[in-house]
Amino acid sequence: MINNLWYTFVEVIRENKKGCKIMDFYLGRSDWKTLQRGEEHSFLLVNGLGGYCSQTVIGSNARHDHNLLTAALVAPTKRFAMVRRIEEILHVGSNAYRLDSQAYVTSSDDAAGFRFLDSFFYDGLPSWKYMAEGVRVTKRLTLVYGTNSLAIQYQLHADEGVDAWLEVIPVYGFHSKNDRPLTYEPISCRKKEDRLFMSTKEASLYLDTDGDIESMEEVQVQWYRFDQDGPDGRDGWGGGRKIHKIKTAHTTEEDIDKRVLNGSVMLNLIYGMDENWMNTQCERKEKTQKDLSAVFSHLWNQEHERQKAVMEQSGRVSETARQLAVSAQAHLTRRDSTDGMSIMAGFPFFGDWGRDTMIAFYGCTLAIGQMEAAKSILQTFMRYCRRGIMPNLFPEGKDEVMYNTVDASLLFINALWEYLQHVTEKECDPSFETEAIKTAESIISWYEKGTDYNIHMEEDGLLAAGNGLWQLTWMDVRFGDILPTPRHGKPVEINAYWYNAVCIVRELLKKQGEEEKAARLDVLSEKIKKSFLKKFTKPDGTLYDVLPENGEPDDASKQVRCNEIFALTMPFTMIEAKQAKAILAQVRRELYTPVGLRSLSLYDPQFHPHYGGTQFERDMAYHQGTVWAYPLGAYYRACIRFSDEPKQTAKEVLHQLDQLNAALAEGCLGQIAEIYDGECPAESRGCFAQAWSVAELLRAYEDAETAVVFGRNI
Numbered sequence: 001m002i003n004n005l006w007y008t009f010v011e012v013i014r015e016n017k018k019g020c021k022i023m024d025f026y027l028g029r030s031d032w033k034t035l036q037r038g039e040e041h042s043f044l045l046v047n048g049l050g051g052y053c054s055q056t057v058i059g060s061n062a063r064h065d066h067n068l069l070t071a072a073l074v075a076p077t078k079r080f081a082m083v084r085r086i087e088e089i090l091h092v093g094s095n096a097y098r099l100d101s102q103a104y105v106t107s108s109d110d111a112a113g114f115r116f117l118d119s120f121f122y123d124g125l126p127s128w129k130y131m132a133e134g135v136r137v138t139k140r141l142t143l144v145y146g147t148n149s150l151a152i153q154y155q156l157h158a159d160e161g162v163d164a165w166l167e168v169i170p171v172y173g174f175h176s177k178n179d180r181p182l183t184y185e186p187i188s189c190r191k192k193e194d195r196l197f198m199s200t201k202e203a204s205l206y207l208d209t210d211g212d213i214e215s216m217e218e219v220q221v222q223w224y225r226f227d228q229d230g231p232d233g234r235d236g237w238g239g240g241r242k243i244h245k246i247k248t249a250h251t252t253e254e255d256i257d258k259r260v261l262n263g264s265v266m267l268n269l270i271y272g273m274d275e276n277w278m279n280t281q282c283e284r285k286e287k288t289q290k291d292l293s294a295v296f297s298h299l300w301n302q303e304h305e306r307q308k309a310v311m312e313q314s315g316r317v318s319e320t321a322r323q324l325a326v327s328a329q330a331h332l333t334r335r336d337s338t339d340g341m342s343i344m345a346g347f348p349f350f351g352d353w354g355r356d357t358m359i360a361f362y363g364c365t366l367a368i369g370q371m372e373a374a375k376s377i378l379q380t381f382m383r384y385c386r387r388g389i390m391p392n393l394f395p396e397g398k399d400e401v402m403y404n405t406v407d408a409s410l411l412f413i414n415a416l417w418e419y420l421q422h423v424t425e426k427e428c429d430p431s432f433e434t435e436a437i438k439t440a441e442s443i444i445s446w447y448e449k450g451t452d453y454n455i456h457m458e459e460d461g462l463l464a465a466g467n468g469l470w471q472l473t474w475m476d477v478r479f480g481d482i483l484p485t486p487r488h489g490k491p492v493e494i495n496a497y498w499y500n501a502v503c504i505v506r507e508l509l510k511k512q513g514e515e516e517k518a519a520r521l522d523v524l525s526e527k528i529k530k531s532f533l534k535k536f537t538k539p540d541g542t543l544y545d546v547l548p549e550n551g552e553p554d555d556a557s558k559q560v561r562c563n564e565i566f567a568l569t570m571p572f573t574m575i576e577a578k579q580a581k582a583i584l585a586q587v588r589r590e591l592y593t594p595v596g597l598r599s600l601s602l603y604d605p606q607f608h609p610h611y612g613g614t615q616f617e618r619d620m621a622y623h624q625g626t627v628w629a630y631p632l633g634a635y636y637r638a639c640i641r642f643s644d645e646p647k648q649t650a651k652e653v654l655h656q657l658d659q660l661n662a663a664l665a666e667g668c669l670g671q672i673a674e675i676y677d678g679e680c681p682a683e684s685r686g687c688f689a690q691a692w693s694v695a696e697l698l699r700a701y702e703d704a705e706t707a708v709v710f711g712r713n714i
Contacts, residue, residue, distance in 0.1 A: 346690040
């Protein structure tokens with residue numbers, strides 16, 4: 001049960017953070033000197049269903065996964081590209097200015113609206129300001145949380161007597177997120193209760209707008225160029241189709257009914273896939289006796305307030321930590337198959353993965369006060385536990401579940417422990433706790449006697465796993481029949497998790513009065529600890545990375561990797577302070593960077609300094625030196641945990657953590673990416689928003705702020 005000290009801590013933090021707000025990101029013309037420079041930054045909005053809205057800050061799609069509305073037809077992994085982007089043409093007198101930007105396969109066709117873009121501002125929601133011939137255009141948009149809905153607003157303002165109007169042409173997909181159709185199923189369009197209803201066999205979409213819709217013969221666009229897909233080995237092209245234009249009135253008209261007043265014109269587009277939700281917005285408009293601007297303002301403010309509530313619930317002091325709290329919450333998602341919650345591993349590529357969910361669990365739920373979500377996530381994965389193994393992957397758009405993981409189940413036990421440590425007496429659910437402990441106990445049993453993928457306990461009490469082409473740890477990349485980082489045998493972090501899990505189940509059984517069972521696990525834990533310290537400890541006190549089954553350390557065992565850091569951060573650890581300091585010193589010397597830890601020592605002959613090139617080249621580098629953000633959280637937490645002066649160390653950690661501001665302002669604004677180059681981690685790679693990255697760094701902030709207040713962890 002949570003103790004009174006935690007409540008005291010939360011109150012201290014909340015008192016200190018009054019008046020705090022989320023981070024603001026301002027970008028200007030120097031950030032988009034060219035189209036390519038403008039595509040270096042992007043933004044991400046989510047709807048809590050696996051759906052999202054993401055583009056670059058200049059409004060282009062630089063990835064096939066960029067869409068204004070990626071909807072989750074089945075949450076969270078049956079995702080459709082519905083509204084791909086919008087072409088925007090500002091007319092001033094007889095001149096026309098294209099405001100949107102987009103790269104095309106034939107570069108002479110590139111749309112360069114960024115030349116008229118004065119500024120981009122992001123405070124959890126994006127807004128743009130354009131100007132041409134003195135006519136100002138402001139654009140704002142928001143995704144509506146909990147629904148597959150998108151709201152966009154344009155405002156034009158021209159000086160007296162200047163005739164200006166805006167024409168927008170939406171580009172639609174109506175196809176699975178990962179598809180690149182060369183031919184499209186026709187979109188059926190008809191009016192339905194004063195709004196446009198568009199549909200295909202698989203999806204439908206409503207549009208409510210205060211502009212004038214003009215139908216046009218369908219135009220298919222095939223050859224957008226997605227430059228950011230190239231480094232990830234994806235086909236760098238895609239398209240959509242245009243079926244209508246939407247036009248505003250002219251600024252010279254003085255007609256309130258046409259939303260024109262004193263040279264200002266408003267245009268609102270409200271997209272939704274749920275008719276009941278659309279009807280609710282219509283009722284709101286009628287109730288306020290205003291146009292769609294009132295609906296947009298309500299949705300915009302509603303999303304800002306939602307994000308603000310997440311930030312405040314986290315109780316964090318640092319502005320960077322508050323941003324990480326909102327970013328972590330963005331990965332929480334509903335899962336329709338279980339009527340429960342899960343965690344999206346990373347946007348825009350990944351769905352909800354077992355290992356990633358359990359690593360990100362604390363930061364994405366407990367650290368931001370989402371107790372019900374935490375419980376629901378545990379229940380979701382308990383439902384799919386098979387022969388002691390938790391799912392590793394729910395493939396996108398598919399029904400089958402993949403179980404190729406050794407650590408997800410052990411990390412589930414750790415997540416359960418953390419949940420039970422935080423849950424209040426009022427929130428406690430005895431039936432859930434009993435069921436969860438049974439699941440945890442069955443995992444230990446299956447791992448002891450052996451289960452799928454050669455997961456089994458050896459005679460020395462240590463856990464071995466993997467064979468053939470199965471990669472079961474987080475360093476799981478495989479290229480055909482090549483395993484760049486084979487870790488079959490006894491991986492160091494897996495055995496740290498194993499010891500921790502056995503100790504946790506022992507304590508939970510004691511609490512239930514199962515003394516005999518607990519005593520047996522007590523003996524087992526001591527056996528594991530003795531074997532671990534004897535066999536994994538190198539002469540210098542650091543740890544081998546992986547031990548062969550029934551064998552002595554080999555060359556792979558001796559490689560310096562970031563996996564040893566996880567042995568220092570489990571609630572139950574075999575490592576004492578002296579050994580921990582040796583491990584931390586090695587990590588600092590060979591693996592540490594301000595945005596993450598290298599996956600392999602930069603002094604290793606197999607170290608890859610860069611991540612990029614062909615699929616083969618990227619796979620060879622993925623865990624061979626590439627920097628990963630999420631282990632950095634464990635490193636900072638271990639520094640505090642094993643410090644002789646935790647309060648002073650925590651202050652130093654907070655200072656180092658604030659270096660993340662630069663990473664939050666690079667790539668996807670407000671998010672931390674999956675990976676970075678190993679030698680010079682200056683540019684984000686892989687998923688531009690990774691759950692375990694923001695979650696683990698947020699957790700490091702929590703430990704550091706706690707230690708500063710109390711001089712120790714709580």
